[in-house]
Amino acid sequence: MSTSTASPPRPTPPRPAPARPRPARLGAADVVRVGGSGLRSRPMRVFLSALGIAIGIAAMIGVVGISTSSQEELNRKMATLGTNLLTVVPGQSFGGDQASLPDEAVGMISATDGVESVSAIGRTEANVYRTDHIPKEQTGGIGVFAARIDLTKTVRIDVVDGRWLNAANDRYPSTVLGARAARHLGIFEAGPESQVWLGDRWFTVVGLLAPNELAPELDAAALVGWPGAEDVLGFDGHPTTVYTRADEAAVEDVQSVLGATANPRSPNEVEVSRPSDALAAKQATDDALSGLLLGLGAVALLVGGVGVANTTVISVLERRAEIGLRRSLGATRGQIRTQFLCESLLLSALGGIGGVLLGIGVTTGYAGYQGWPTVVPLWAMGGGVAATLVIGGMAGFYPAVRAARLPPTEALAAS
Structure with a gap:
């Protein structure tokens, strides 16, 4: 009598762990929108910080514009007088x-x-x-x-x-x-x-x-x-x-x-x-004074950058609950860091654009009073805005990194 032997049951392979959902990506428009909402929630503080940046840029644009307008007037006179x-x-x-x-x-x-x-x-x-x-x-x-x-x-x-x-x-x-x-x-x-x-x-x-x-x-x-x-x-x-x-x-x-x-x-x-050599020497003296005033404008710009950093740091401290909630909902450190860095850049850009417009106004008014042609170099305007973005990026980097490193549980507990 033949006996049949049952084959041992095959082991059940372990089920693969469910894939961890990837965090939603923030587009450029989303980053700007989120950063802008953070600025709109503190209008007076944002205005004062942007004003500090604007004063520094306006000083620099005004010095360059007035010096260039004076040089253009001298060139015009020299073309007439020879x-x-x-x-x-x-x-x-x-x-x-x-x-x-x-x-x-x-x-x-x-x-x-x-x-x-x-x-x-x-x-x-x-x-x-x-x-x-x-x-x-x-x-x-x-x-x-x-x-x-x-x-x-x-x-x-x-x-x-x-x-x-x-x-x-x-x-x-x-x-x-x-x-x-x-x-x-x-x-x-x-x-x-x-x-x-x-x-x-x-x-x-x-x-x-x-x-x-x-x-x-x-x-x-x-x-x-x-x-x-x-x-x-x-x-x-x-x-x-x-x-x-x-x-x-x-x-x-x-x-x-x-x-x-x-x-x-x-x-x-x-x-x-x-005689034209004396006029050229006078212009060289004016250029030296313009260099000094540019230095003062750079100091004012740095002071404005400190104001931007201060605003961003306070924003991080005040919005720890928001940071913790976003982290618990899946936001990455990079997204938090990008959000606050974007806020700092937007704040600096507002100050830079306002400073360029203010500097153009000052140059136009002074040149008109003196009877000079109004000349504001494009490189000065572009450089002013670029300088504000650099200052804003440097000022907002540390607060953005600090916000990104804030643990979600600690942030929610502190709220």
Whole structure:
């Protein structure tokens, strides 16, 4: 009799553990929406923190914008006045006395290669007053100069009222006043009714000049015709300033020979200068001051970044219950960290955009007040916003990491 043996039961394989659900992913729009809701819950604190960032950015944008606008105004003036004007003035003699230029200086300079035009003025001993009742010692700093008819062509002076000296009036008691001299004497229009007491007699003001950056000495001057100064004021005929307009390509060559040309016997007693160099030096000084102000703006920006960090840290402490609840519902540390970092970046971006707009407004207002063109470089605006984002990211990194490391149970228990 055959017996059958039952096969042992097969062991049941263990069931695989259920897959852990993957946390929902937050899109970029979701991150921005969640970060924005955190900012909307504390509007006053957000406003004050953004204001700190905005002040720093506005200071930097304003400094760059005003400096650039000033540079643009200087470039515009230089394009009008030219950088090829040279001046020749007498220096000091070997004995320390005031030297003088020879009467032939203008003619000798005009014969030099590369010279386009030459003109001159000569200081007289006369004084000018508003009336003949003012004491002679109260000159007001106004000098009386003999001037050649071609001075406006060489120096490029603008006559804002009346006319310049010409062959019909340069021998008679007629004068043209510089801008500051006219303001000091109270003369606001030229004409037969405008009279000044000059050299112990009345002179008619036939013209008023606009300010000139390259020849500021003319702003405080009363200019009379060269022949009239010799006949009426006892002018000795020696020029005290010779203005030379050189060809653009030959400025350096002309400048190097002007001293010897103006006074061949004593070239060491002649001083030659280029007025545009003084304007360039002034601009360099303004740039140094702008650098200092930029540093102050950077400090203000860092202070604003500290305010952003403070706001984000307080937000983490106040919202521990929210963090614990989100963690218990499956939010990852990375999502929590991204949320708070996004809040910090949004807060900084608000301050940066507001600061750029405020800086543009300040630049526009100041440039308009000065009569300058308004220029705000695009790199300054873009750099301002980028700087705020960098500051915001650095300021919000630690609070975001701290929020992400907060255990859910601890966060819920602390609530």
